[in-house]
Amino acid sequence: MGNVARHFGASDLMDSWTFNKIAGAVLGTLILVLVINFATEALFEVEKPAKEAYHVEGVVETASTGGASATPAAETIPDWGTVLPKADVNAGKDIATRCQQCHDISKGGPNKIGPELWGLLGRPRATEAGFSYSSAMSADHNPWTYDKLFQFTHQPQSFVPGTKMSFAGLRSADDRINLIAYLRTQEDTPEAIPAPAPAKPAAPAAPAPATPPKK
Numbered sequence: 001m002g003n004v005a006r007h008f009g010a011s012d013l014m015d016s017w018t019f020n021k022i023a024g025a026v027l028g029t030l031i032l033v034l035v036i037n038f039a040t041e042a043l044f045e046v047e048k049p050a051k052e053a054y055h056v057e058g059v060v061e062t063a064s065t066g067g068a069s070a071t072p073a074a075e076t077i078p079d080w081g082t083v084l085p086k087a088d089v090n091a092g093k094d095i096a097t098r099c100q101q102c103h104d105i106s107k108g109g110p111n112k113i114g115p116e117l118w119g120l121l122g123r124p125r126a127t128e129a130g131f132s133y134s135s136a137m138s139a140d141h142n143p144w145t146y147d148k149l150f151q152f153t154h155q156p157q158s159f160v161p162g163t164k165m166s167f168a169g170l171r172s173a174d175d176r177i178n179l180i181a182y183l184r185t186q187e188d189t190p191e192a193i194p195a196p197a198p199a200k201p202a203a204p205a206a207p208a209p210a211t212p213p214k215k
Contacts, residue, residue: 075154075173080146081196083177084184092182095175102167105186114165120144121184121191136162146191149180 096105102113109116115128124141125148126133137160142148152159153176155169170176184190 077147077150078173078177079197081194084146084181084193087181088178089182089185091175092178092180095170095179096182098167099179102165105183107186107188117183117186119187121146121149121180121187134162134164136160137164146180146194149183150176153179 099105099114099117103115103117104110104112105117107118109118111128111131115131115133122143122145124143126138126141140160144152148159150173153170156163156165156167157169170179
């Protein structure tokens with residue numbers, strides 16, 4: 001019996017030593033991997049550029065703090081009586097293909113992710129039948145005007161805070177003018193074009209400098 005006990009005791013000791021050896025090797029490998037990982041991050045960390053190199057249209061822009069949409073800078077509203085007659089409707093139609101990812105523009109078309117846009121100009125806001133609008137959009141039922149569409153398509157999230165529309169907007173004023181000119185054609189009775197704004201009076205000429213008296 002003593003020999004048997006000594007035999008099993010030596011076997012258990014060998015198994016324990018083998019297990020500890022394997023566990024130590026595994027732990028050492030993990031530590032080495034962690035050290036290499038930390039060193040690699042320190043050597044190859046890339047600093048985020050302060051200014052975006054290229055902007056991709058159609059993605060919501062967020063501020064660096066809080067995730068809120070950046071407030072657009074104030075811009076001059078176009079003189080619609082001047083710009084609409086010269087607008088490029090075909091260019092606006094091309095731009096509208098971006099809208100058609102979420103909206104249908106054909107007469108009698110269905111609501112998609114966004115409401116159907118036929119007859120949008122002059123239509124009271126958030127009134128397309130069968131579409132579930134956000135409470136933010138439904139808070140105002142005043143009609144869509146040229147001015148409002150121009151501002152909304154610049155930055156939807158800023159013009160209607162809380163809207164479900166996730167499109168970042170169109171930075172180019174010309175793109176928005178052309179888009180609105182095209183949307184105007186997608187109506188049974190196109191919205192009237194306002195009369196051009198009256199020309200501003202010319203600024204008075206600066207007075208000529210006084211001639212010094214002769215000596």
